[in-house]
Amino acid sequence: RSNSSNSLDFKEVYSLYKFTENIRFYKGFSRQKTIKFTMQNVGSDFQINMLKSCDKITTFAIIMGKSEKYGILFVCLGNICRSPAAQAVMQRIIEERNLSDIVVDSAGISSYHQGDLPDQRMRIHARRRGLDLTHRSRQVKADDFELFDLIVAMDDSNYDQLRRLAFTQEEADKVVRIADYFRQFTTYDCIPDPYYGGAEGFEIVLDLLDDACHSIADSIAKHKLE
Numbered sequence: 001r002s003n004s005s006n007s008l009d010f011k012e013v014y015s016l017y018k019f020t021e022n023i024r025f026y027k028g029f030s031r032q033k034t035i036k037f038t039m040q041n042v043g044s045d046f047q048i049n050m051l052k053s054c055d056k057i058t059t060f061a062i063i064m065g066k067s068e069k070y071g072i073l074f075v076c077l078g079n080i081c082r083s084p085a086a087q088a089v090m091q092r093i094i095e096e097r098n099l100s101d102i103v104v105d106s107a108g109i110s111s112y113h114q115g116d117l118p119d120q121r122m123r124i125h126a127r128r129r130g131l132d133l134t135h136r137s138r139q140v141k142a143d144d145f146e147l148f149d150l151i152v153a154m155d156d157s158n159y160d161q162l163r164r165l166a167f168t169q170e171e172a173d174k175v176v177r178i179a180d181y182f183r184q185f186t187t188y189d190c191i192p193d194p195y196y197g198g199a200e201g202f203e204i205v206l207d208l209l210d211d212a213c214h215s216i217a218d219s220i221a222k223h224k225l226e
């Protein structure tokens, strides 16, 4: 495990969110002031741990901004190939198109690879397209269904399991199949798992993600205009 032992886990980040929500409620602070107040009051050790948990900062940002930002969570089985690649492809589109009110994260149905960096092969293929994959694998949590607005499954198995994990109909309705967003690659009905295959599998993952992520960005942008 290369994960630092004192980095915050999801539960700690979530309790921090609950703490800040209480501050906002009781003190009537703005979000900005709440973050400042929290950072001043959590103590320097906690502040350092928080800054060390770089990948958790994204989650924290999503949590803090949940009423204003649109959160997308990409989900596959291991969270080491398809979904961390999806996260990076989408992040680049967000930057290119200046869609700063969209935040993105990824997670796995399984916890097999908890804390791991993406698969070396996935990272090499992504790197050739100028994408650095630095996400650490984590399992999908019940809270994800509350925090994110769109939960994008890479294949039918991921989709079925996500729908089963949702507590309410509203949560289940947030789960979509990525294949529904393909515009060029309409003969595909999922992002095929590249884990047990060869190099071409990783290339097609990136091609399909590029197609779907542009389409997702368009549909969110269009939705906002309506």
Ligand code: 4NP
Pocket: 076, 077, 078, 079, 080, 081, 082, 083, 112, 193, 194, 195
């Ligand atoms: P992913 O690929 O779901 O795209 O991250 C896989 C990674 C690991 C395993 C399966 C799929 N595995 O069985 O360990």
